[in-house]
Amino acid sequence: MKLILVGFGLVAQRFIQLLLKQEFLLDPKGNPSWIIAGIATAHHGLAVDPDGINPDQALQAARNNALPDLHSRNVRPSVPDTFSFLETAINALDLREYSTRLVVVENTPLGPRDGQPGVDHVRTALTLGAHVITANKGPAAFAHRELVDLAKRSKRKFLYEGSVLDGFPVFSFFRHLLPTVRVKSFRGIVNTTTNHILSAMEGGRTMEEALSHIQAEGISETDSSNDVNGWDAAAKTAILVNSLMGGAITPYDVDCTGIQSLSVNQLVSARKEGQQVKLIASAQFQNNEIEAKVAPVTLARHDSLMNCNGTAKTIEFETDVLGRIQLGKSQSGVNHTAYALMTDLLEINRHIHQLRVSDKE
Ligand SMILES: NC(=O)c1ccc[n+]([C@@H]2O[C@H](COP(=O)([O-])OP(=O)(O)OC[C@H]3O[C@@H](n4cnc5c(N)ncnc54)[C@H](OP(=O)(O)O)[C@@H]3O)[C@@H](O)[C@H]2O)c1
Numbered sequence: 001m002k003l004i005l006v007g008f009g010l011v012a013q014r015f016i017q018l019l020l021k022q023e024f025l026l027d028p029k030g031n032p033s034w035i036i037a038g039i040a041t042a043h044h045g046l047a048v049d050p051d052g053i054n055p056d057q058a059l060q061a062a063r064n065n066a067l068p069d070l071h072s073r074n075v076r077p078s079v080p081d082t083f084s085f086l087e088t089a090i091n092a093l094d095l096r097e098y099s100t101r102l103v104v105v106e107n108t109p110l111g112p113r114d115g116q117p118g119v120d121h122v123r124t125a126l127t128l129g130a131h132v133i134t135a136n137k138g139p140a141a142f143a144h145r146e147l148v149d150l151a152k153r154s155k156r157k158f159l160y161e162g163s164v165l166d167g168f169p170v171f172s173f174f175r176h177l178l179p180t181v182r183v184k185s186f187r188g189i190v191n192t193t194t195n196h197i198l199s200a201m202e203g204g205r206t207m208e209e210a211l212s213h214i215q216a217e218g219i220s221e222t223d224s225s226n227d228v229n230g231w232d233a234a235a236k237t238a239i240l241v242n243s244l245m246g247g248a249i250t251p252y253d254v255d256c257t258g259i260q261s262l263s264v265n266q267l268v269s270a271r272k273e274g275q276q277v278k279l280i281a282s283a284q285f286q287n288n289e290i291e292a293k294v295a296p297v298t299l300a301r302h303d304s305l306m307n308c309n310g311t312a313k314t315i316e317f318e319t320d321v322l323g324r325i326q327l328g329k330s331q332s333g334v335n336h337t338a339y340a341l342m343t344d345l346l347e348i349n350r351h352i353h354q355l356r357v358s359d360k361e
Contacts, residue, residue: 010334046071104133108136123150
């Protein structure tokens with residue numbers, strides 16, 4: 001497979017480090033069965049080489065701001081923006097050989113108001129004939145139906161497993177293990193930063209102390225306003241609705257309240273009563289419409305979402321065939337997100353293999 005990396009920050013670098021460790025992704029000579037054909041960043045330069053950029057050198061170059069040193073001399077050196085970069089990188093490849101084995105790995109930051117530039121990157125990549133995998137919430141939160149339809153028409157995959165539960169494969173779980181099962185509603189805890197803040201406030205810390213602690217620990221971004229005001233959870237809610245309930249909503253359709261107005265007293269007293277206040281993302285059908293919501297909720301003593309603390313995440317689904325199903329994980333982290341991207345890549349690998357087998361038959 002040929003990988004083109006759009007965004008080469010924390011997640012994309014960890015993804016490449018993870019791929020390098022996988023023996024099953026080595027060819028019989030012990031070389032990786034994938035190559036990096038291009039890398040784009042916003043401020044740290046870019047590189048295109050259809051013969052492959054050495055992954056170790058790429059990781060080193062990212063640390064030293066030296067990506068342009070890896071640019072092939074045979075490819076037009078000046079690529080003014082990410083869209084021209086994608087065209088240049090894809091056109092430089094021999095598409096007769098690689099047409100179905102080209103994967104764009106989109107990991108730019110979430111554009112919180114419109115999902116850009118991720119939406120346009122995914123649209124461009126699918127239009128140019130690449131599969132796309134991404135941990136960026138923007139594309140599936142703001143343009144899910146359009147991008148899924150485009151992928152189908154282009155006979156390519158658009159996968160975003162890492163966008164909601166990091167490494168836990170919630171979308172492929174339903175796609176592969178529960179075919180035909182319909183999700184009627186869900187509710188869950190999907191934002192790490194706010195869950196961590198609420199857990200710390202239960203222990204008596206103020207919201208400001210809790211926030212600066214998790215920023216210092218690197219668990220949360222320096223600008224956590226989109227976590228605290230519930231917008232990140234709203235984006236994840238939109239993705240779950242679009243992907244698992246057949247909806248076509250954006251975060252603007254989610255009735256959203258953050259945790260700003262919660263006090264330490266409220267959280268401590270709830271705990272004393274055996275209850276917990278959590279930021280809950282939920283959606284349900286109401287008169288054939290989908291109602292989606294993010295808001296703080298006081299959970300009763302035996303609620304199944306209780307005791308999901310710190311960086312844990314959980315979602316409880318109500319399904320038509322199997323009743324209630326709860327999925328969750330006790331920790332979150334960038335390694336988990338990198339793992340999700342790897343599972344997306346393996347799904348494309350299997351798909352390509354099946355295409356080859358059916359071509360031969
Ligand atoms: N970190 C996590 O644990 C985690 C978990 C789940 C999902 N995600 C999602 O995964 C995505 C990547 O996260 P991250 O932590 O890797 O972010 P990051 O470290 O900030 O890296 C973002 C990368 O995107 C590049 N970039 C920004 N705009 C670009 C553009 N227009 N064209 C090309 N490249 C561009 C940046 O380049 P410069 O550095 O040159 O600006 C950087 O290389 C985000 O959407 C995030 O929400 C992250």
